[in-house]
Amino acid sequence: MSAAAGERPGDAGGLFGGRIRAGAGRPPLFATAICLLLVVAALGGGAIAPYVPDEADFTAILAPPAWVEGGSLAHPLGTDQLGRDMLSRLIAGARISLLTAGAAVLAGGTVGVALGLAAGYLGGVVEAVVMRVVDAFLALPFILMALAFVAALGTGIGNIILVMMLTNWARYARLVRSEVVSIKKRDFVLLARVAGLRPLPIALRHILPNALTSILVLGVLDVGRAIILESSLSFLGLGIQPPDVSWGLALAEGRTYMTVAWWLTVWPGLAIVLAVMSFNALGEWLKAGFDPRGRL
Amino acid sequence: MPHGEPLLAIRGLNVEFGLPARPVRAVADADLTLAPGEILGIAGESGSGKTTLCAAVMRTLPRTARVSGRVEFAGKELLSLPEREMARLRGRDLAMVLQNPMTSLDPLYTIGNQLEEVLRERRRGGGAGRLGSAVEVLRRVHLTAPELRLRQYPHQLSGGMRQRVLVGMATAAAPRLLIADEPTTALDASIQDEILILFRELRESAGTAVVIVTHDLSAIRRLSDRVVIMYAGRIVEEGPTVEVFRAPRHPYTQALLASLPRIEEEEVVLQPIPGQVPDLARLPPGCAFAARCPAAIPLCREERPRERTVGERHRVFCWRAGEGAA
Amino acid sequence: MSADAAPPMVEAIGLTKTFAIPAATLFGRARPVAAAVDVSFRIPRGRTFGLVGESGSGKSTVAKLLLKLEAPSAGRLLVEGQDIFAQTPAEELAYRRKVQAVFQDPYGALSPRMRADRIVTEPLRAHGMDRREAEARAPELLRLVGLPPDSARKYPHEFSGGQRQRLAIARALSVDPALLVLDEPVSALDVSVRAQVLTLLREMQQRLDLTYLFIGHDLAVVRYLSDTVGVMYFGRLVELGPARRVLRRPAHPYTRRLVALAAGDAPLGAVRLQGELPNPLAPPSGCLFRTRCPYADATCAARLPEMRLAEPDHLVACHHHEAVAAGAKAETGPMLQEA
Numbered sequence: 001m002s003a004a005a006g007e008r009p010g011d012a013g014g015l016f017g018g019r020i021r022a023g024a025g026r027p028p029l030f031a032t033a034i035c036l037l038l039v040v041a042a043l044g045g046g047a048i049a050p051y052v053p054d055e056a057d058f059t060a061i062l063a064p065p066a067w068v069e070g071g072s073l074a075h076p077l078g079t080d081q082l083g084r085d086m087l088s089r090l091i092a093g094a095r096i097s098l099l100t101a102g103a104a105v106l107a108g109g110t111v112g113v114a115l116g117l118a119a120g121y122l123g124g125v126v127e128a129v130v131m132r133v134v135d136a137f138l139a140l141p142f143i144l145m146a147l148a149f150v151a152a153l154g155t156g157i158g159n160i161i162l163v164m165m166l167t168n169w170a171r172y173a174r175l176v177r178s179e180v181v182s183i184k185k186r187d188f189v190l191l192a193r194v195a196g197l198r199p200l201p202i203a204l205r206h207i208l209p210n211a212l213t214s215i216l217v218l219g220v221l222d223v224g225r226a227i228i229l230e231s232s233l234s235f236l237g238l239g240i241q242p243p244d245v246s247w248g249l250a251l252a253e254g255r256t257y258m259t260v261a262w263w264l265t266v267w268p269g270l271a272i273v274l275a276v277m278s279f280n281a282l283g284e285w286l287k288a289g290f291d292p293r294g295r296l
Numbered sequence: 297m298p299h300g301e302p303l304l305a306i307r308g309l310n311v312e313f314g315l316p317a318r319p320v321r322a323v324a325d326a327d328l329t330l331a332p333g334e335i336l337g338i339a340g341e342s343g344s345g346k347t348t349l350c351a352a353v354m355r356t357l358p359r360t361a362r363v364s365g366r367v368e369f370a371g372k373e374l375l376s377l378p379e380r381e382m383a384r385l386r387g388r389d390l391a392m393v394l395q396n397p398m399t400s401l402d403p404l405y406t407i408g409n410q411l412e413e414v415l416r417e418r419r420r421g422g423g424a425g426r427l428g429s430a431v432e433v434l435r436r437v438h439l440t441a442p443e444l445r446l447r448q449y450p451h452q453l454s455g456g457m458r459q460r461v462l463v464g465m466a467t468a469a470a471p472r473l474l475i476a477d478e479p480t481t482a483l484d485a486s487i488q489d490e491i492l493i494l495f496r497e498l499r500e501s502a503g504t505a506v507v508i509v510t511h512d513l514s515a516i517r518r519l520s521d522r523v524v525i526m527y528a529g530r531i532v533e534e535g536p537t538v539e540v541f542r543a544p545r546h547p548y549t550q551a552l553l554a555s556l557p558r559i560e561e562e563e564v565v566l567q568p569i570p571g572q573v574p575d576l577a578r579l580p581p582g583c584a585f586a587a588r589c590p591a592a593i594p595l596c597r598e599e600r601p602r603e604r605t606v607g608e609r610h611r612v613f614c615w616r617a618g619e620g621a622a
Numbered sequence: 623m624s625a626d627a628a629p630p631m632v633e634a635i636g637l638t639k640t641f642a643i644p645a646a647t648l649f650g651r652a653r654p655v656a657a658a659v660d661v662s663f664r665i666p667r668g669r670t671f672g673l674v675g676e677s678g679s680g681k682s683t684v685a686k687l688l689l690k691l692e693a694p695s696a697g698r699l700l701v702e703g704q705d706i707f708a709q710t711p712a713e714e715l716a717y718r719r720k721v722q723a724v725f726q727d728p729y730g731a732l733s734p735r736m737r738a739d740r741i742v743t744e745p746l747r748a749h750g751m752d753r754r755e756a757e758a759r760a761p762e763l764l765r766l767v768g769l770p771p772d773s774a775r776k777y778p779h780e781f782s783g784g785q786r787q788r789l790a791i792a793r794a795l796s797v798d799p800a801l802l803v804l805d806e807p808v809s810a811l812d813v814s815v816r817a818q819v820l821t822l823l824r825e826m827q828q829r830l831d832l833t834y835l836f837i838g839h840d841l842a843v844v845r846y847l848s849d850t851v852g853v854m855y856f857g858r859l860v861e862l863g864p865a866r867r868v869l870r871r872p873a874h875p876y877t878r879r880l881v882a883l884a885a886g887d888a889p890l891g892a893v894r895l896q897g898e899l900p901n902p903l904a905p906p907s908g909c910l911f912r913t914r915c916p917y918a919d920a921t922c923a924a925r926l927p928e929m930r931l932a933e934p935d936h937l938v939a940c941h942h943h944e945a946v947a948a949g950a951k952a953e954t955g956p957m958l959q960e961a
């Protein structure tokens with residue numbers, strides 16, 4: 001506090017309109033690079049991948065990675081039990097994993113932000129009801145909750161996204177409500193009321209932009225979490241279904257061949273770990289910069 | 297006046313904002329020294345770089361600022377100090393009261409939470425004696441019902457109360473240098489005096505040097521040993537308070553003092569300085585005050601005035617100062 | 623006064639506002655604290671009512687009530703004869719257009735992510751002007767408060783405290799309000815700019831017949847702008863009357879103190895804060911000022927002084943106002959103790 005914390009993040013210019021504090025340390029370059037790479041893979045998918053991911057090639061079943069004896073540069077990371085190129089499958093997996101995670105974060109974020117705004121700004125009964133529901137959702141372990149929802153709704157990408165949204169919206173709602181409660185007491189919001197603005201424009205023009213940085217930080221952290229959730233569900237057979245490809249699914253499929261072809265499980269496993277750690281590292285760094293008091 | 301080794305020495309300090317092609321020079325070529333235990337007042341035009349100067353010393357400028365020059369504090373060059381050491385200094389030797397009370401307090405935490413946090417930090421930093429409890433800190437700045445205030449949130453306090461909370465935090469452990477940016481603007485005359493007295497006591501009991509930035513010239517006149525007057529990013533006059541107030545030498549200082557409200561025949565008379573404040577991104581080549589200056593000569597518009605000493609430790613940046621202008 | 627014909631612009635009748643203070647312990651009870659108690663005053667159209675008083679005495683609370691940012695716990699607030707807390711939504715919208723405000727903290731008043739031209743024209747847009755037309759008026763508004771026209775494209779963090787305050791003033795003036803609530807609008811400005819803005823406010827008032835509620839700590843400034851002055855101490859109005867008379871011949875000991883200090887010549891520490899500041903949770907009996915008052919006696923501890931006439935138009939809440947007005951103890955009492 002005192003002098004050092006004088007500059008509140010909402011008060012200065014910079015990338016997100018906020019200011020990264022020196023206290024946040026150096027940016028995690030490796031993690032950022034991985035995140036970017038994954039985003040490129042997800043968006044560019046088909047164009048980068050050397051093969052069509054579910055194209056079977058029975059002449060190259062269970063080919064090991066290029067540097068292992070018997071491997072070839074044609075399949076740098078090897079092939080699976082149907083001779084499908086692992087690299088292409090990883091890239092396709094990145095696409096599905098990241099897009100579902102992104103969609104879930106976006107959907108959960110939107111719902112959570114809207115409810116948090118309403119609760120924080122309107123107060124009263126709306127706030128009481130929304131916050132009780134939020135507490136209930138936050139109290140449940142998210143994997144269990146997800147399993148229950150999948151059991152009820154069924155599998156499929158749309159449902160997976162829905163389920164992931166159901167497990168993450170509450171965190172956004174809680175964050176946004178606390179931001180709103182603090183921002184709405186600030187003079188510029190009072191003055192917007194004096195100016196004659198109605199609640200909705202006040203919420204959208206004055207409150208939301210000032211809460212945006214924290215929401216973005218939470219969003220980045222949430223991508224990692226969403227990837228874990230999707231992989232777990234897919235691994236359990238409750239998530240992405242073949243012929244779609246996902247890292248969790250690939251991990252499950254490769255399990256049977258673990259002893260003869262380690263690369264079937266190691267690559268997807270590594271991809272999950274790297275992706276999750278990178279998004280978390282990036283998120284934590286942003287958080288240290290924008291939210292030194294650990295409100296998120 | 298204390299002499300010898302200065303506590304703070306600012307040399308050729310420049311702070312720029314905006315695009316490098318069209319920079320806003322918020323502080324230009326500032327030179328300033330402060331002895332231990334000295335009280336320095338900074339006054340000047342709104343937007344003349346006072347806050348920026350202080351923020352440069354505290355290293356709390358936004359990243360967009362480009363800073364050059366030297367700031368030495370107790371022999372350490374602050375501008376090149378690693379952030380970790382700087383943070384340690386801020387916790388212990390350097391304290392600042394910021395101009396913006398609401399934004400310096402976190403709206404989500406009670407006054408008590410925030411004050412305790414500061415006190416904890418100060419204790420860890422081994423701050424000099426006198427660290428009292430949170431209640432004592434608030435009592436020192438004359439807040440009524442301090443126990444109650446600790447439980448309140450910033451928005452539940454009046455403007456003046458918030459300002460006093462900040463003063464309380466900054467003076468909780470006697471720092472070696474206290475920078476107070478408009479610490480009393482929201483206070484009534486009687487409590488304002490008490491805060492100024494608190495600063496003076498801090499100097500007397502702990503040898504704290506104080507830089508006070510304020511538009512309240514009477515506060516500066518009564519509290520500070522020396523005064524600096526700024527205009528458009530530059531120091532235009534500096535000298536012993538008594539002398540500057542008795543015989544201001546820079547035309548801007550003179551005009552500033554003249555625009556204090558006066559009472560003539562029962563009427564309050566206000567005399568603003570005519571003309572417009574120059575745009576910091578488009579300063580004229582000569583003296584920035586020339587366009588509004590009653591004493592300006594052609595030279596003033598062409599060339600920037602050089603420093604001129606007009607008395608002991610009294611310097612002025614004005615071409616006509618030597619002639620006892622205006 | 624001829625103002626009796628039409629209702630005054632503002633009339634406060636027994637205005638009271640209490641806040642609940644959170645309990646000290648988990649199972650304690652929240653307690654009410656009064657921020658303003660039984661405040662009554664009127665402001666005729668086109669005039670300025672100046673409000674001065676100790677920090678935390680309830681001035682901003684009165685301002686917020688007038689702005690409908692808080693609702694009163696008791697009492698009524700009439701604007702042009704109409705109770706502003708009994709308005710239909712349509713009336714409220716019309717009222718929002720009529721009244722604007724400038725607050726004391728220039729750093730809190732501006733939305734950090736909004737550009738200056740949008741900030742100063744936001745009230746216009748809130749009342750239905752389209753964006754292009756509204757933003758076209760920005761340069762004119764900026765010029766009015768002495769900011770260069772290219773400030774229009776800057777964000778609040780690029781301005782100094784005083785420059786921000788001028789933006790806030792430009793914004794308040796944008797909708798041609800009839801009533802302006804000015805809560806320490808010039809404290810953040812240097813004396814020259816302050817003089818400029820005050821001159822501007824006075825000019826605008828004369829030209830547009832504006833009514834001001836002006837809160838300030840600098841008595842010279844308050845006197846420059848105000849027709850009537852109210853002095854608050856601890857939530858109550860303790861003195862009320864024509865500005866010149868109240869600030870020249872105060873009849874309440876607290877006002878006297880303020881006036882003595884405002885002269886500003888006394889060396890620092892010559893006039894010290896004496897006695898105990900009252901505790902809002904356990905206010906003293908009788909007169910609230912008695913803990914610091916050199917004139918206090920048994921009557922003061924026993925009874926709360928009511929507002930009474932000291933002179934025509936000049937009200938004061940003090941049992942000993944004659945003695946105070948005569949300055950019986952001003953120089954020697956504990957109030958003005960020699961350092």
Ligand SMILES: Nc1ncnc2c1ncn2[C@@H]1O[C@H](COP(=O)(O)OP(=O)(O)OP(=O)(O)O)[C@@H](O)[C@H]1O
Pocket residue numbers: 313314320321322341342343344345346347348349358360395576779780781782783784785810812
């Ligand atoms: N982050 C920024 N980006 C661009 N310009 C800035 C920034 N901060 C300050 N400035 C400009 O620098 C100049 C100096 O500002 P500063 O806040 O130091 O003034 P000041 O002397 O403290 O004024 P005041 O008395 O009004 O507080 C101003 O003209 C301001 O517009």
Ligand SMILES: Nc1ncnc2c1ncn2[C@@H]1O[C@H](COP(=O)(O)OP(=O)(O)OP(=O)(O)O)[C@@H](O)[C@H]1O
Pocket residue numbers: 451452453454455456457482483484641642656657675676677678679680681682683684902
């Ligand atoms: N929302 C709130 N909740 C609780 N108490 C409040 C709230 N707002 C104001 N108060 C209390 O009401 C009292 C009066 O505050 P107010 O802001 O009206 O004072 P003021 O006269 O404007 O003071 P200043 O000159 O310091 O601005 C203070 O004791 C303050 O703590």
Ligand code: SF4
Pocket residue numbers: 874875876909910911912913915916917918919922927939940941942943
């Ligand atoms: S009533 Fe008594 S205590 Fe109160 S101000 Fe007057 S003399 Fe002082």
Ligand SMILES: [Mg+2]
Pocket residue numbers: 346347348395477782783784
């Ligand atoms: Mg400043």
Ligand SMILES: [Mg+2]
Pocket residue numbers: 454455456681682683726805
């Ligand atoms: Mg106030």
